[in-house]
Amino acid sequence: MYDIETRKRALALVAQGRSVNSVAKQTGISRAAISSWRIRLDPLVRTGEPCPRCRAVPGAPEDPAAYAYLLGLYLGDGCISEHRRGVHCLRIACADTWPGLIDACEAAMRAVRPDNSVSRVQAQGCVSVTSTSKHWPCLFPQHGPGRKHERRILLEGWQQEIVDEHPWEFVRGLIHSDGCRITNWATRVVAGEKRRYEYPRYFFTNVSEDIRRLFTDTLDALGVEWTGCARNGHPYNVSVARRASVGLMDAHVGPKH
Missing domain, CATH: 3.10.28.10 (Homing endonucleases)
Structure with missing residues (x-):
């Protein structure tokens, strides 16, 4: 359905470091078609040579x-x-x-x-x-x-x-890999009566200090409040429990399904 010049122009945009997704949006051509042309017409792709990071000028990954x-x-x-x-x-x-x-x-x-x-x-x-x-x-x-x-x-x-x-x-x-959204509960005495109340909470659990830091640094940039939790005296969990921060997590992450 597309002539060879149209295909070459689309591939030229990809060769500039653009993602297939962005080229598809600009040209109105489907991502599947552009990917297929890359395999058949672009010798670098056909030989399995460069990924976006292996080009002469490294670019961002697809999408x-x-x-x-x-x-x-x-x-x-x-x-x-x-x-x-x-x-x-x-x-x-x-x-x-x-x-x-x-x-x-x-x-x-x-x-x-x-x-x-x-x-x-x-x-x-x-x-x-x-x-x-x-x-x-x-x-x-x-x-x-x-x-x-x-x-x-x-x-x-x-x-x-x-x-x-x-x-x-x-x-x-x-x-989605090392975290979860759970419902915590606690009791509180109100007017002499013990009552139970529940609240949602996110946990992220990873033994690597570096990976936990990547997680918490990103939360900091997003304005999500968190606390660190230890197991046997060693840092292990990251908890997000404050209502406003849980609301942000619910809006952008949500529970696994």
Whole structure:
């Protein structure tokens, strides 16, 4: 339906570092069509060479908002493992209890790397959403040997820019991986009578001090009040319990589903 010049113009915009999503919005051409043209017409894509970070002028990943969410999921429940010939597999573990989370994780992976396939691997009580690419370590430079809490986890400048632009997506990814929304209860004596009252509360739990700091720094930037909680004398949980802050979290994050 589109002539070759139209296709080349769209690909030229992508080659400038623009995301497929933004080019699709500007031109009115579907993202699926542009992605298909990249595979068939762009020799760099066809040979599987550059991801956005591997271009001569590194650019932002496809769909930065989806990337911010996927980054949160990866820091919580994700891992990258190397396969043969330099191919890497990104895995995000999602509990069967939250089918909406599984769908959101798959959608984010597809948005970040639209030219790569995504699959689900069922295990007891959970689903691993997986995708293979040579470039996952480029997109997640926090990948390295050992467990995340046993090594430094810092964002690179380009990642921090994305988080600053899409902070709620990043927070949502962290909560969806290592967080929860619960209902707390307490009792209070009123007019001589003990009464029970309930209130919502968010928790984020991660052993890594660096990952907790990324979470709380982002909350600070958003104006969300939080407190740290310890387990056996060691920092472990981050709690959001004040009514106004819970209201912000409910508006932008919400419970898992």
